[in-house]
Amino acid sequence: MPLRRVLEPEVMDSDEEARDYDAMDHAGVNAAFCDDLTALAPDLGAVLDVGTGTARIPVALCARRADARVTAVDLAPSMLAVAAENVEREGLGDAIRLQRIDAKRLPFDDATFSAVMSNSIIHHVPEPETALAEMVRVLRPGGVLFVRDLARPEDEAAVAAIVASHAADDTPAQRALLEASLRAALTVDEVVVRVQPHGVEAAAVRVTSDRHWTLAWRKPAPGRA
Numbered sequence: 001m002p003l004r005r006v007l008e009p010e011v012m013d014s015d016e017e018a019r020d021y022d023a024m025d026h027a028g029v030n031a032a033f034c035d036d037l038t039a040l041a042p043d044l045g046a047v048l049d050v051g052t053g054t055a056r057i058p059v060a061l062c063a064r065r066a067d068a069r070v071t072a073v074d075l076a077p078s079m080l081a082v083a084a085e086n087v088e089r090e091g092l093g094d095a096i097r098l099q100r101i102d103a104k105r106l107p108f109d110d111a112t113f114s115a116v117m118s119n120s121i122i123h124h125v126p127e128p129e130t131a132l133a134e135m136v137r138v139l140r141p142g143g144v145l146f147v148r149d150l151a152r153p154e155d156e157a158a159v160a161a162i163v164a165s166h167a168a169d170d171t172p173a174q175r176a177l178l179e180a181s182l183r184a185a186l187t188v189d190e191v192v193v194r195v196q197p198h199g200v201e202a203a204a205v206r207v208t209s210d211r212h213w214t215l216a217w218r219k220p221a222p223g224r225a
């Protein structure tokens, strides 16, 4: 039987957790995220980053794309405090706007953003269908939705193999965090059933590494082929 989903706490909300998260080296996965997004959406426009954490991805995106303007939202004040330091240090205060907002209730009109991106938050959210529906709602027709997260492994052996392969040199606490996050993650099929009611085809959700799925989708625009 496949592993059942075991939730993690929704937000990472102590100062220590925020600093620890920010100190982890995600530069490679963040660069890959930005490369994949910009390949799909060369015309970025107004971008929403849902669950921005310490804003490392908006910072990396704006460093390579001077035209990018990102609204970066998170529910955890401690993460946003570190995010503000990161944005300030890079001189990106005009390009990145930080806001404390719940992904399940985005206070934006329908069709506000030309790109909506989100990395590694769906496994934190107890009702991921609500957050995914909100991302589709605030996306403009013709805009790009780009969501990436961990995928829940098939069995205990697969959990152990991923932790051994990707966290062997990490601290015990970091290994435990990866393991808990894998157990809290959705499978590709679970993502598909949550996004199909909002017009996203199953083919838009794919396994993209030994531990990730990616939803890459352009919202249909009436009259555009």
Ligand SMILES: C[S@@+](CC[C@H](N)C(=O)[O-])C[C@H]1O[C@@H](n2cnc3c(N)ncnc32)[C@H](O)[C@@H]1O
Residues within 6 Å of the ligand: 010, 011, 012, 026, 050, 051, 052, 053, 054, 055, 056, 057, 073, 074, 075, 076, 079, 101, 102, 103, 104, 118, 119, 120, 121, 124, 125
């Ligand atoms: C693993 S971190 C990922 C941060 C960032 N996207 C990155 O890739 O570095 C998950 C983030 O999701 C945020 N989060 C969890 N539930 C949320 C919600 N309902 N609304 C907004 N942010 C949420 C957490 O506070 C945390 O900052």
